Amino acid sequence: MTAKADVSMSPPLLGVSSSEDEPATRVAGETRATGRTATTKDESIKIRVEELRASYGDAEVLKGITLPIQSHKVTAIIGPSGCGKSTFIRCLNRMHEVTPGARAAGRVLLDGLDINREDVDPVRVRRRVGMVFQKPNPFPTMSIRDNVLAGLRLNGLRIKNPDALVERALRHVALWDEVKDVLSRAGTSLSGGQQQRLCIARTLALEPEVVLMDEPCSALDPVATAHVEELIHELRESYTIVIVTHNMQQAARVADFTAFFYMGLLVEYDLTDVIFTRPKERRTEDYITGRFG
Amino acid sequence: MIGEPAMNGDAGYRRRKITDAIFRWLCGGAVLLALVPLASVLYYVTYRGIGGVDLDFFTSLPKPVGETGGGMGNALSGTLVLVGMACLIGIPIGVLAGVFLAEFPGSRFSTVVRFSADVMSGIPSITVGIFAYAVVVLPMGRFSAIAGSLALAVIMLPTVTRTTEELLRLVPGTLREAALGLGVSKWRATLWIVLRTAAPGIITGVMLAIARVGGESAPLLFTAFNNRFWSQGIDQPIASLPVQIYTYAVSPFEDWHRQAWAAAFVLVALVLLLNVTAKVLVRNPVRGK
Numbered sequence: 001m002t003a004k005a006d007v008s009m010s011p012p013l014l015g016v017s018s019s020e021d022e023p024a025t026r027v028a029g030e031t032r033a034t035g036r037t038a039t040t041k042d043e044s045i046k047i048r049v050e051e052l053r054a055s056y057g058d059a060e061v062l063k064g065i066t067l068p069i070q071s072h073k074v075t076a077i078i079g080p081s082g083c084g085k086s087t088f089i090r091c092l093n094r095m096h097e098v099t100p101g102a103r104a105a106g107r108v109l110l111d112g113l114d115i116n117r118e119d120v121d122p123v124r125v126r127r128r129v130g131m132v133f134q135k136p137n138p139f140p141t142m143s144i145r146d147n148v149l150a151g152l153r154l155n156g157l158r159i160k161n162p163d164a165l166v167e168r169a170l171r172h173v174a175l176w177d178e179v180k181d182v183l184s185r186a187g188t189s190l191s192g193g194q195q196q197r198l199c200i201a202r203t204l205a206l207e208p209e210v211v212l213m214d215e216p217c218s219a220l221d222p223v224a225t226a227h228v229e230e231l232i233h234e235l236r237e238s239y240t241i242v243i244v245t246h247n248m249q250q251a252a253r254v255a256d257f258t259a260f261f262y263m264g265l266l267v268e269y270d271l272t273d274v275i276f277t278r279p280k281e282r283r284t285e286d287y288i289t290g291r292f293g
Numbered sequence: 294m295i296g297e298p299a300m301n302g303d304a305g306y307r308r309r310k311i312t313d314a315i316f317r318w319l320c321g322g323a324v325l326l327a328l329v330p331l332a333s334v335l336y337y338v339t340y341r342g343i344g345g346v347d348l349d350f351f352t353s354l355p356k357p358v359g360e361t362g363g364g365m366g367n368a369l370s371g372t373l374v375l376v377g378m379a380c381l382i383g384i385p386i387g388v389l390a391g392v393f394l395a396e397f398p399g400s401r402f403s404t405v406v407r408f409s410a411d412v413m414s415g416i417p418s419i420t421v422g423i424f425a426y427a428v429v430v431l432p433m434g435r436f437s438a439i440a441g442s443l444a445l446a447v448i449m450l451p452t453v454t455r456t457t458e459e460l461l462r463l464v465p466g467t468l469r470e471a472a473l474g475l476g477v478s479k480w481r482a483t484l485w486i487v488l489r490t491a492a493p494g495i496i497t498g499v500m501l502a503i504a505r506v507g508g509e510s511a512p513l514l515f516t517a518f519n520n521r522f523w524s525q526g527i528d529q530p531i532a533s534l535p536v537q538i539y540t541y542a543v544s545p546f547e548d549w550h551r552q553a554w555a556a557a558f559v560l561v562a563l564v565l566l567l568n569v570t571a572k573v574l575v576r577n578p579v580r581g582k
Binding site: 098156 | 465467471473475476478481485492
């Protein structure tokens with residue numbers, strides 16, 4: 001495809017130039033990665049997934065998925081349990097490798113670079129493609145402040161103005177006003193919804209280009225869910241977002257595009273409006289109208 | 294309908310209440326029984342030993358047979374040196390081995406290591422002494438602090454390894470994923486997130502191991518041997534509290550018995566101090582929950 005040729009445009013993945021060319025203090029949303037995508041012919045596509053297959057041991061979970069992820073849009077992956085949607089997004093930053101016995105084949109092109117290539121360092125991929133998990137998981141030994149800075153510190157990056165960075169990240173997730181006086185308290189002392197927003201702030205502090213969210217609201221109550229959804233809406237300005245959810249209303253509320261997965265296959269992908277109002281596939285319609293799943 | 298009489302009047306309910314009470318008292322009684330030896334040891338050691346503890350005890354050398362007075366400064370410092378050196382050898386190896394076992398649990402090598410650690414923790418400490426005698430004392434041609442601390446390190450090793458492994462396993466996988474998801478390399482995630490989260494437990498385990506070897510006398514008898522004077526170096530024989538206690542306790546001299554009790558008291562106090570320090574040190578620096 002067109003996006004394939006510009007491998008050299010993404011040096012940070014290849015391990016030659018390190019964190020130095022991505023100053024930690026870069027302002028969210030400012031001049032984001034424009035240099036990298038400038039020559040990509042199809043600029044609107046951030047990640048192009050081609051014939052992606054994944055399996056755990058003998059069980060094949062993804063059976064050849066081809067899907068574009070649009071830049072600066074929210075893409076929702078919906079489908080019944082076990083359809084492979086979590087596996088799919090874990091393959092987008094090679095987190096699937098963390099699970100013993102997991103394998104993936106096929107191509108995942110991030111700005112044209114195949115992240116599954118042997119010479120690509122998964123650690124660097126994950127710095128560009130961040131992840132928020134199902135259960136809020138702040139580091140229990142760290143304060144709220146240290147949790148926000150954790151990604152940068154653990155990566156050994158120097159932080160010029162940590163206070164400003166903490167404030168910016170927490171404001172970004174609309175948590176600042178709630179926690180600004182208790183920044184030294186444990187991250188785990190917050191409520192579930194606050195913890196999840198803290199985890200999102202922790203991911204955003206690293207200035208990723210893509211944020212993957214694996215059912216980020218499934219452990220949250222409706223009020224906290226509303227907070228996070230509002231946040232996703234705003235984050236689209238600066239980030240490309242992929243969210244897995246089995247709450248169809250949520251997909252309808254937050255996503256620009258929606259992909260429906262079933263039994264490891266992509267059944268239908270389209271604008272969210274189209275998927276929810278006039279799906280082309282019978283199975284999609286059956287699922288969103290609650291006939292199965 | 295469930296009325297009041299049916300709730301608490303029938304025989305089944307009364308039987309459950311009685312069974313509950315019986316087991317509660319049995320459990321409480323077992324706790325008391327378990328505490329009796331502990332409390333009596335503490336009480337008796339303090340009662341007999343505290344009188345013999347004075348400044349001389351900590352700073353002086355033992356007096357020759359027949360003279361009263363003198364102290365155990367050499368044995369006290371000897372124990373600190375032996376245990377300190379044992380920690381230098383045993384803790385890094387033990388913790389790293391534990392990390393290996395927890396991070397690569399399925400490999401064949403891990404199974405062998407884990408099994409060996411379990412077997413090792415059951416080996417009588419005097420056997421470990423013989424081992425150290427064979428590999429250090431015989432080649433060197435003399436008893437030494439090195440040989441003694443090696444024996445103690447070997448005794449610590451399985452406890453430290455297995456405690457580390459067990460505690461690392463308790464750290465939720467989601468934390469590891471969180472770190473890896475932030476683009477943190479595996480070794481940094483293991484060191485700064487997983488190991489850090491498990492640290493309080495691991496330190497407690499290490500302290501228990503130290504407390505255990507601090508009171509060992511058998512493996513020191515023919516490795517560190519004993520020394521009536523201040524140690525001249527780690528390649529020389531060295532005194533230690535447990536061995537000194539043993540020597541004094543089996544002697545026929547009343548004054549030595551008195552000092553043996555004092556030494557026992559100091560040893561117990563050291564172990565207690567160690568535990569309390571560990572608890573204070575590892576208290577989570579982050580407040581809340």
